[in-house]
Amino acid sequence: MSRWRSPAAAPSAPRCRARKSPDRALVAHIDTLGAMVKGLKPNGRLEVVAVGHWNARFAEGARCTLFSDDRQFRGTLLPLKASGHTFGPEIDNQPCSWDHIELRLDEIAYSLDDLLRLGIHVGDFVAIDSGAEITPNGFINSRHLDDKAGAAVLLGAIKAVKESNVRLPVDLHPLFTISEEIGSGASAALHQDVAEMLTIDNGTTAPGQNSSEFGVTIAMADMVGPFDYHLTHRLIQLCKEFGIPHQRDIFRYYRSDSAAAIEAGNDLRTALITFGIDASHGWERIHWNALESLGQLLTVYMQSPPLFPRDRQDMGPRAGFPTLPA
Template identity: 95%
Template sequence: MEPLKIDQEYVLEVLLRLLHTPSPSGYTDRAVHLVCEELEKMGVEMEITRRGAIRASLPGEAKSPDRALVAHIDTLGAMVKGLKTNGRLEVVPVGHWNARFAEGARCTIFSDDRQFRGTLLPLKASGHTFGPEIDSQPCSWDHIEVRLDEISYRLDDLLHLGIHVGDFIAIDSGTEITPNGFINSRHLDDKAGAAVLLGAIRAIKQSGVTLPVDVHPLFTISEEIGSGASAALHQDVAEMLTIDNGTTAPGQNSSEFGVTIAMADMVGPFDYHLTHRLIQLCKEFGIPHQRDIFRYYRSDSAAAIEAGNDLRTSLVTFGIDASHGWERIHWDALESLGSLLTVYMQSPPLFPRDRQDMGPRTGFPTLPA
């Protein structure tokens, strides 16, 4: 068992394609097809739920106690809340993000049969017109509107264009990669995690290694609105490793370098034994890492537990600065994360007893004295 070489050019290529594929929660079909096409190229078996979550399978020597690795491909976005008499659009957010990060964003509006380009702007956007009022006006979604790049100055213009309440709005990623490895972009949460997971799957397939137990990579499509991995899990999955972003902010121990292992989030602690197995693997194979706790954060793991799944959960992250805003990561964290995923998939299951939903006390673990 050793970290496998991941084709970083492949990870970058997939990441860029994902970032340029609109997929706000509720409008994810294009990204679903993109991921499915990549899995098909690798010869990986998969199934798709009614709504679009992807459940892939990498066979191992044993069927159980199997494990799942989960990343989400839905992003933040917005929807049309109302058609305004000035020819602009009232909006509401999809997912939880602050209106201050919407101001100035370029976007695409998807109507029933067309798409339009536009910009999210505060209601008072011209300093030459409003003077100091542009600084004193409130910052909230009630004070944001979309200016369409169309001849649209009245309500009738919007009706003629065929725009309706409920149309989805996708926010441009604005991706930029610097020569020293920094990646600036919206939607790195969690398309960077999905790209790394695809890269790790590809490395497993190309290496020909035999996995000890079945591994089920999952790509969910509603994490940003809370339901995430509540569906699509095999019912006999015993271990679930969620891949998402970790916040590098004052008071946090996350970093844009190495992999960050979350010990707890706002829902509570992650499984003690699984998180410490991940820490052990990082130490054993020299993978840079740190631990952190997130107070205002939940992930696919929470959705899975709340849906009634009895399984051990953990969260591994790439450090991201200004999460849900003007996001930035470093390539170093993606490489460390990928290395951890490949060794975890090769590692034996935590406890053979976990293949049973219910069992005797024999084989149940204990904590260190």
């Protein structure tokens, strides 16, 4: 592929794109991990189940808000045996699972009748406090950085392109999904003319992984399989060309909006770019550097030409069929 540089800003009001097809989609999800009321207990506490996949050990001690039909209630998620002065060593020996977690409301609730009086029902949602903290050296500690941080980067990249009056080479659709954590993700709402879909999500910095809290982490594959070779390598090329720090990784226990889009029958190329996150789905931590690098890659990708013009056709001709390097 020939080298490409960002086009100059338009001298007047920007046009949306140079041509309409094939389209692109940039996707981030805005749903978060949480819980729901599973049962009302005789002691005035609430049995809960997880929404999304997160371990109960990260729920213990979490402050939260319960949303009933017409009110909000504050409370704390606690293990069934929460008092060391009462249970002694049993505190450390009790199992760690959602079956051993209960929600204590900050209300006069010591019986089933008290809960019914408050209007609590099975199926009420429970939102977990983020507990966000940003340190002076650039680290961000918080729950729900997956994928609120990705959504923020996408909004920032869109804002930068709009304010620079950049004329994009093709239509681009920002998409914010609300069900990635429970699996359906970008299975709907995609325009059928979309040929390239780039997902923004978190990468896992852990032993055995190549992700980092600095630079962009480009996913080569996840538990569903490899991402599109050509689109992934276009992103790698852009990182090299524009000096964006990056690394590559493969995730074994991970799926994203891209998988949901493919499984729903969408015929498109998918890729995944991530910010490295430590303790994913727990007490998460990232660094500003990864978010800035991700924003840089997004803005140059939005301005780059379509990967293959033949992708605009439902059945592309053999001429121009993409092949791997010789």
